Amino acid sequence: MVKERPVTRAPRRRSWLTRAADIVWPPRSLASDAIVDRPGSIEAAKWTSLTFLGPPCCACCGFPFEVQTDAAALCGACLADAPAFASARAALAYDDVARKMVLDLKRGGRRDGLNAFGGWMARAGAEALAEADFITPTPLHWTRLLERRFNQSAWLAQAVGRASGRAVLVDALVRRRRGRSQGGLTASQRRRNVEGVFRAAPWSEGRVAGRTVVLIDDVFTTGATAEACAKALLRAKAARVHVLTLARVVRPVDVVI
Ligand SMILES: [Zn+2]
Numbered sequence: 056m057v058k059e060r061p062v063t064r065a066p067r068r069r070s071w072l073t074r075a076a077d078i079v080w081p082p083r084s085l086a087s088d089a090i091v092d093r094p095g096s097i098e099a100a101k102w103t104s105l106t107f108l109g110p111p112c113c114a115c116c117g118f119p120f121e122v123q124t125d126a127a128a129l130c131g132a133c134l135a136d137a138p139a140f141a142s143a144r145a146a147l148a149y150d151d152v153a154r155k156m157v158l159d160l161k162r163g164g165r166r167d168g169l170n171a172f173g174g175w176m177a178r179a180g181a182e183a184l185a186e187a188d189f190i191t192p193t194p195l196h197w198t199r200l201l202e203r204r205f206n207q208s209a210w211l212a213q214a215v216g217r218a219s220g221r222a223v224l225v226d227a228l229v230r231r232r233r234g235r236s237q238g239g240l241t242a243s244q245r246r247r248n249v250e251g252v253f254r255a256a257p258w259s260e261g262r263v264a265g266r267t268v269v270l271i272d273d274v275f276t277t278g279a280t281a282e283a284c285a286k287a288l289l290r291a292k293a294a295r296v297h298v299l300t301l302a303r304v305v306r307p308v309d310v311v312i
Pocket residue numbers: 113114115116117118129130131132133134
């Protein structure tokens with residue numbers, strides 16, 4: 056796990072209309088209710104509480120290690136039961152600050168953090184993105200999409216696509232059953248809840264075969280959803296599936312999403 060100060064883009068000139076809007080609706084920090092000078096930014100005091108993830112970690116699932124080991128070292132879980140995905144990486148540890156950002160995005164439909172999130176994720180998943188043919192989001196069931204009117208994973212996929220220059224295929228996968236939310240379920244319940252739920256969309260099968268895919272989601276909790284999506288892409292003959300999320304639960308037993 057590494058603490059670092061993320062790279063921010065050089066500020067662009069802002070129109071008088073945008074500056075006038077800032078007076079009426081001042082931009083709020085992504086990490087708190089503090090007023091900040093630019094939309095999609097975080098006040099200095101909160102930067103230090105963000106935990107960006109990186110090596111040393113499990114070569115497969117990205118679980119952070121305390122000490123530097125062999126770059127190919129795997130965690131106990133991946134050794135015991137190898138995931139279907141080739142790798143999983145996340146930009147941030149899922150702590151209170153990351154949780155606020157994820158919930159604002161997922162439940163509040165807040166989009167002003169997307170450019171920052173896309174940049175962080177593109178950096179965390181640089182290796183996988185370098186070999187990717189396309190990026191695709193974890194799908195919602197169409198009834199949930201109608202209710203919510205957006206899929207936050209699709210927004211993140213588009214943001215990662217903009218940051219990395221990789222192609223985005225927003226509908227490579229479909230969710231066959233709505234099922235219950237993964238929130239509050241144990242690891243084994245989560246696995247059962249998403250078993251067989253995803254499949255490659257009939258219209259995308261020809262575009263998946265032989266391709267390397269980066270699957271995007273907001274949070275990697277136990278990996279059950281990522282595993283089910285990876286299996287669906289592999290059934291459609293994808294060559295490899297990598298997973299890239301905005302945040303990752305580091306201690307699943309401690310966190311309720
Ligand atoms: Zn692992």
